Amino acid sequence: MSKQKVTVAISGLNNVDSPGPGIPVIRGIRESADIESRIVGLAYENLEPGPYMAGYVDKTYKVPYPSEGVEPLMERIRYIHEREQIDVLIPNFDSEIFVFIKLADKLREIGIHTFLPAMRQFEERHKSNLPQYGRKYDIRVPDSRPVTSFEEIEDLVRRDGFSWPLMIKGKFYDAFLARSAEQARIYFNTISAKWGLPVIVQEFVTGTEVNVVALGDGNGRTIGAVAMRKQYITDKGKAWGGITLDDPSMLDFTRHVMSATNWRGGMELELIRTPKNELYLIEINPRLPAWVYLAVAAGQNLPEALVKLALGQEVPEWTRYDVGKIFIRYSYDMICDLDAFRKLSTTGEL
Amino acid sequence: MKIKKSLAISETGFVFDPSTGDSYTLNPVGLEILQLLRERKSREQITEAVMQSYDVDAMTFERYYFDFLGMLKQMQLMEHDE
Numbered sequence: 001m002s003k004q005k006v007t008v009a010i011s012g013l014n015n016v017d018s019p020g021p022g023i024p025v026i027r028g029i030r031e032s033a034d035i036e037s038r039i040v041g042l043a044y045e046n047l048e049p050g051p052y053m054a055g056y057v058d059k060t061y062k063v064p065y066p067s068e069g070v071e072p073l074m075e076r077i078r079y080i081h082e083r084e085q086i087d088v089l090i091p092n093f094d095s096e097i098f099v100f101i102k103l104a105d106k107l108r109e110i111g112i113h114t115f116l117p118a119m120r121q122f123e124e125r126h127k128s129n130l131p132q133y134g135r136k137y138d139i140r141v142p143d144s145r146p147v148t149s150f151e152e153i154e155d156l157v158r159r160d161g162f163s164w165p166l167m168i169k170g171k172f173y174d175a176f177l178a179r180s181a182e183q184a185r186i187y188f189n190t191i192s193a194k195w196g197l198p199v200i201v202q203e204f205v206t207g208t209e210v211n212v213v214a215l216g217d218g219n220g221r222t223i224g225a226v227a228m229r230k231q232y233i234t235d236k237g238k239a240w241g242g243i244t245l246d247d248p249s250m251l252d253f254t255r256h257v258m259s260a261t262n263w264r265g266g267m268e269l270e271l272i273r274t275p276k277n278e279l280y281l282i283e284i285n286p287r288l289p290a291w292v293y294l295a296v297a298a299g300q301n302l303p304e305a306l307v308k309l310a311l312g313q314e315v316p317e318w319t320r321y322d323v324g325k326i327f328i329r330y331s332y333d334m335i336c337d338l339d340a341f342r343k344l345s346t347t348g349e350l
Numbered sequence: 351m352k353i354k355k356s357l358a359i360s361e362t363g364f365v366f367d368p369s370t371g372d373s374y375t376l377n378p379v380g381l382e383i384l385q386l387l388r389e390r391k392s393r394e395q396i397t398e399a400v401m402q403s404y405d406v407d408a409m410t411f412e413r414y415y416f417d418f419l420g421m422l423k424q425m426q427l428m429e430h431d432e
Contacts, residue, residue: 208370229371246356246368323368324358 003036007084008307009077009112011042012092012290013050013057017331018236021092023049024293026056028303031296035307040084042091046345052336059084062348066099074103078110086112088310090303094172097122097286115310117264117286118218125261125284127169127200134281137260139253141281142167142205142272146198150188153201154181167202167282170195175237177204205282207274210245212254213288213295215302217309218264224302224318225254226295231326239291239329244298246323253279266292266306294327351428353388367427374425379404383418 008029012020022041029037041051041060051060061080064072080086089112091100100107101122104114116122124133127144134141143162147153156162168187169175172195178184184201191199214225227250232241254269266288272280288302295302298321305315344350358366363376365384376384379400386396396415397408404411422428 231371243371245371247370324366 005036006087007038009040009086009089013048015049019290021290025303028296028301032304051350060350066096088113113310142203144202148197165204169200205272205280207272212269214254214267216258216263220259220262222255222258224300241328244325298322298325354429
């Protein structure tokens with residue numbers, strides 16, 4: 001049977017020490033037995049490694065940051081679409097998902113498919129809304145509050161029953177464990193300067209961090225889900241090594257989240273397993289994570305399934321994956337010609 | 351209490367717990383005892399087997415045996431009988 005030709009535009013090509021999911025998503029799509037892909041990279045910076053990695057991205061275009069607004073981004077996508085005839089677009093950064101959800105209808109009108117959560121689904125799972133989310137869907141979550149000043153953190157400890165240590169988190173990225181008010185002040189200032197307000201203060205739950213990568217079809221069905229434990233964590237809190245787990249309770253937890261919320265698209269659940277074996281949801285990332293290739297290697301090609309779902313194709317549910325598969329991330333110095341850098345810097349295309 | 355059914359135990363003494371992702375390395379004696387535990391041998395049978403293979407008396411062995419069991423429980427490698 002001949003493969004279906006599909007052009008997929010993908011962002012998150014920053015395969016650096018805190019990597020975006022773009023390259024692992026591309027690896028999955030490239031390994032599809034059904035899809036012959038042309039990969040169009042969407043890059044924000046000239047030195048994102050993805051555009052220079054041979055065999056992964058066929059053509060790269062620089063795009064404006066989502067913070068510059070919806071219209072400039074849409075204009076740029078139109079320009080790229082005229083040249084590339086994009087079939088599916090997969091945004092991979094938390095910070096751009098909002099914009100692409102807003103653009104989804106316009107993209108669809110010109111023939112570009114996405115497979116993203118609805119705006120309501122995206123908004124309600126924000127870290128700042130987690131306690132309400134937990135109550136609404138009967139999911140165990142640690143107590144947390146959004147704050148806009150350091151003084152509010154002190155008030156939480158003085159009046160609202162919060163106690164040290166506390167997690168201090170940015171609304172999109174970054175999380176620090178503060179053991180005292182002094183540390184909390186430093187982290188509040190660091191995070192608010194980088195990611196803006198509010199900053200999230202979360203009760204610290206003792207236990208082991210475990211994660212699930214999953215894909216929901218938007219009708220409550222979990223197409224696939226793979227549980228993983230980080231075995232090696234960088235100073236940025238990123239997994240540098242991880243192993244797939246045989247943990248039915250994590251998969252049940254995931255299926256509950258998927259069916260209760262009718263989640264559409266990729267998702268990463270960050271969970272804490274306490275010494276009493278209870279699972280707490282600490283975060284939902286609204287996209288496939290950078291370690292998604294572990295799921296592919298374990299038998300669930302979630303990026304490929306996402307492309308098929310975006311194209312409206314039927315995708316069966318996975319019921320198993322290989323347990324004990326390990327990923328070990330590594331760094332590698334690519335040598336590139338100045339000409340490639342010049343081209344991307346000056347023309348915005350490579 | 352018995353050894354978790356899901357534990358993967360290799361001939362070289364590498365033990366993998368698929369529910370937590372943890373792995374351990376056992377020396378040959380530890381491996382032998384773990385395999386006997388998995389076969390649901392009683393304390394007396396395990397003591398007897400070890401005494402036959404090694405130069406150790408029952409009291410000395412059982413002291414180490416209970417230490418070993420405590421460690422297995424602490425590492426959550428044991429589960430309750432169904």
